[in-house]
Amino acid sequence: MLLRQVHCPRKPSSLGATRRLSTTSPLFLYRDTIQNLKIGSHTRVIFQGFTGKQATANAVESRAWGTNIVGGVTPGREGVHPVLQDLPVYPTVRSAVDDNLKPDATGIYVAAHQAAGAIEEAIEAEIPLIVAVAEHIPLHDMLRIHSMLKSQSKCRLVGANAPGIISPLGHCRIGFQPLPAFSPGHIGVVAKSGTLSYETVASLTRAGLGQSLCIGMGGDVVAGTDFVDALRVFERDEDTHGIIIVGEVGGMAEEEAAEWISSYHQNTPNPKPIAALVAGKIIKPGYVMGHAGAWAGRGENSADEKYRILRDAGAVMVDHPSQFGRVMEKLMGSKESQPQPKPMKSRRQYHTNALSSGFLRPSAGTALPHFDQSQRQERRALHYQERQASAMLESEYNVSTVRPPASASPRNAWILSLTIDRLSYVAAIKFFASQKGNFQVQTGSLSSAASLTKSHPRQSRSRDGHPPTIYLLGALPQRKYFYLLFTY
Numbered sequence: 001m002l003l004r005q006v007h008c009p010r011k012p013s014s015l016g017a018t019r020r021l022s023t024t025s026p027l028f029l030y031r032d033t034i035q036n037l038k039i040g041s042h043t044r045v046i047f048q049g050f051t052g053k054q055a056t057a058n059a060v061e062s063r064a065w066g067t068n069i070v071g072g073v074t075p076g077r078e079g080v081h082p083v084l085q086d087l088p089v090y091p092t093v094r095s096a097v098d099d100n101l102k103p104d105a106t107g108i109y110v111a112a113h114q115a116a117g118a119i120e121e122a123i124e125a126e127i128p129l130i131v132a133v134a135e136h137i138p139l140h141d142m143l144r145i146h147s148m149l150k151s152q153s154k155c156r157l158v159g160a161n162a163p164g165i166i167s168p169l170g171h172c173r174i175g176f177q178p179l180p181a182f183s184p185g186h187i188g189v190v191a192k193s194g195t196l197s198y199e200t201v202a203s204l205t206r207a208g209l210g211q212s213l214c215i216g217m218g219g220d221v222v223a224g225t226d227f228v229d230a231l232r233v234f235e236r237d238e239d240t241h242g243i244i245i246v247g248e249v250g251g252m253a254e255e256e257a258a259e260w261i262s263s264y265h266q267n268t269p270n271p272k273p274i275a276a277l278v279a280g281k282i283i284k285p286g287y288v289m290g291h292a293g294a295w296a297g298r299g300e301n302s303a304d305e306k307y308r309i310l311r312d313a314g315a316v317m318v319d320h321p322s323q324f325g326r327v328m329e330k331l332m333g334s335k336e337s338q339p340q341p342k343p344m345k346s347r348r349q350y351h352t353n354a355l356s357s358g359f360l361r362p363s364a365g366t367a368l369p370h371f372d373q374s375q376r377q378e379r380r381a382l383h384y385q386e387r388q389a390s391a392m393l394e395s396e397y398n399v400s401t402v403r404p405p406a407s408a409s410p411r412n413a414w415i416l417s418l419t420i421d422r423l424s425y426v427a428a429i430k431f432f433a434s435q436k437g438n439f440q441v442q443t444g445s446l447s448s449a450a451s452l453t454k455s456h457p458r459q460s461r462s463r464d465g466h467p468p469t470i471y472l473l474g475a476l477p478q479r480k481y482f483y484l485l486f487t488y
Contacts, residue, residue: 028153034229036128036156037215038237039105040170043129046096046103047072048110048118055109056083058176065179066171071101093125105129107164107174115160116141123148123155131174132159132224139420142222146425149224157224162216163194169212169239177201177214185210186239187328190230191246192217192253196279199321200246207325209332212239217253222425227257234272235264242273242328245315247306249280249296251422254306258313265314273331275324276315278306300422 045062047055050072060083063069071088072081073096081087090096096103106127110118115134122130123145137160149157158165164175168182177194181202187209191197194216201211215230217223227245234240247254257276265271280303283296296302301309311317318327390401421428 030150030153030156031229032153033128033156034225034232035236036105037158037165037225037230037233038213039129039165039167039172039174041066041068041172042104043170043172043174044068044070044102044104045107045172045174046070046093046101046105046127047107048093048122049108050074050089051077051081052109055107056081058107058109059084059087061179062173065173067173070103071096073106093121093127097125097127103127105131105174108132108134108159110134112136112138116145119145119157119160120148123152126154128155129165129174130155130157130224131162131164132157133162133164133175134159135161137161137220139221142220143420143425143427146222146224158215159218159220159224161220162218162223163197164216166214167212168210168214175216177216181205182214183210185212186241187211187244188230188234188237188240188242189214189244189246190217190227190234191215191244192219192248193246193279196246196248196277196321200244200277200324203322203325204244204328205325207329209242209325209328212237212241219248221251221420221422223253227253228260231257231260231264235268240272242332243275244324244328245274245276245310246321247276247278247310249278249283249303249306250300252300253422254278255301255309256423258306258309258315261310261315262313273328274315275318275327275331276310277318277321277324278303278310281307 045067047059047069049055050059051074055072059069059072059081063084069084069087071090073090073093075091077089078091079089081089088096088099088101090099090101093106104127106122106129108115108118108122108131112134115132115137119130119132142160145157149155158174162175163177164173166173166175166177166182169184169186171184173179178198181198183205185204187204189197189200189204189211191200191214197214197216201214204211213233215225215233217226217230227247231243231245234243245254245257247257254276261274280296283303307317316327316331318324393399393401419428420426
């Protein structure tokens with residue numbers, strides 16, 4: 001997979017000396033910031049990129065709904081917002097904090113190539129909750145951000161490539177979720193997909209079940225907040241009586257959630273009911289479903305396997321988000337007495353209940369148009385071709401490769417892949433061999449991995465009988481490439 005090579009340098013701070021980040025002591029870790037996700041009417045929200053078109057429209061709508069927006073940041077500008085004229089605008093996040101604005105959360109509404117710098121600025125200012133909605137932020141930028149997050153205990157990130165976070169019960173939205181679909185109640189929702197989360201919420205609202213907190217994990221390879229983080233919040237939240245997980249193909253987040261659910265059921269006398277969905281059962285292997293992280297790498301479970309793992313852990317599984325309302329109503333015993341949502345002016349009751357203009361609904365007996373599914377299949381390849389990868393390894397790292405002879409059999413092949421480990425969020429070299437063996441994880445550099453290859457070329461197998469040997473790289477040069485080599 002080729003990542004866009006967008007260089008995102010940090011702009012020099014106008015505040016003089018760089019402020020040191022809060023360091024993590026042995027008693028305080030990034031995971032201890034999960035309670036920052038519990039937003040509500042008390043949450044003081046700022047926007048970065050505040051005077052931009054999208055941020056302005058979102059702020060106006062969110063504020064009318066009840067979100068406590070107290071100001072925002074636009075580099076090089078100072079004064080008041082041109083539309084929300086009672087709200088101040090600051091040139092930096094630090095100046096907003098120093099002016100006693102006391103923000104609890106910030107929404108990042110800047111372009112993808114500027115998003116990493118904006119997130120870093122919020123971390124340096126120790127904003128408790130940072131919500132990044134932008135898509136296409138370069139992967140290595142997010143890896144750097146995640147390294148920063150793991151070194152401190154003040155800030156929690158939601159996203160990137162996420163719809164944000166919303167508390168219908170507390171009327172606080174930091175993101176772009178469709179407000180008419182939400183209603184206040186006691187169901188907690190965490191989802192990778194924004195659209196599927198909206199369908200889920202609409203199903204709950206139709207069933208008379210409102211929501212306490214909805215967290216968009218996002219669909220990128222690297223996520224600031226994952227399923228287990230959200231589950232821990234829902235577990236402790238007195239306003240949350242039931243939990244929904246909306247997963248999809250790709251990564252290991254669903255398996256981690258299943259392990260947490262299994263332990264939760266074993267150790268909790270009266271556990272909250274949990275329902276789940278895993279999208280991507282019909283995805284074609286080797287292609288991206290939609291999100292940057294929605295692909296199953298070698299050694300990772302398919303959507304069907306994730307479904308079974310969650311079911312075996314104790315989650316009640318559904319096949320479509322429209323089923324969540326009925327299922328949760330049954331799990332909760334009966335419809336809870338819910339606070340009524342505030343009426344809102346909107347052309348739609350739910351975002352799925354109207355057709356786009358110009359689309360004619362077919363009448364009874366009318367033949368539906370034929371769509372060639374093969375043409376609609378996502379065509380983004382995951383890796384460079386073998387010849388391209390070989391050339392890059394030789395030019396970038398001075399690593400020579402040899403073309404296999406024409407007589408070589410693919411059955412005897414093993415694969416070397418330079419990629420990202422989606423549990424630890426670090427660069428990794430993975431070896432996939434046809435011979436059976438034990439699953440191993442080892443650390444080392446590119447050169448040490450090459451030497452290990454010579455001595456241990458066939459020691460492990462993948463999920464379908466051949467789990468990979470994984471070498472985690474402690475110091476990989478910051479190149480925005482993934483490599484895939486077929487080796488015989």
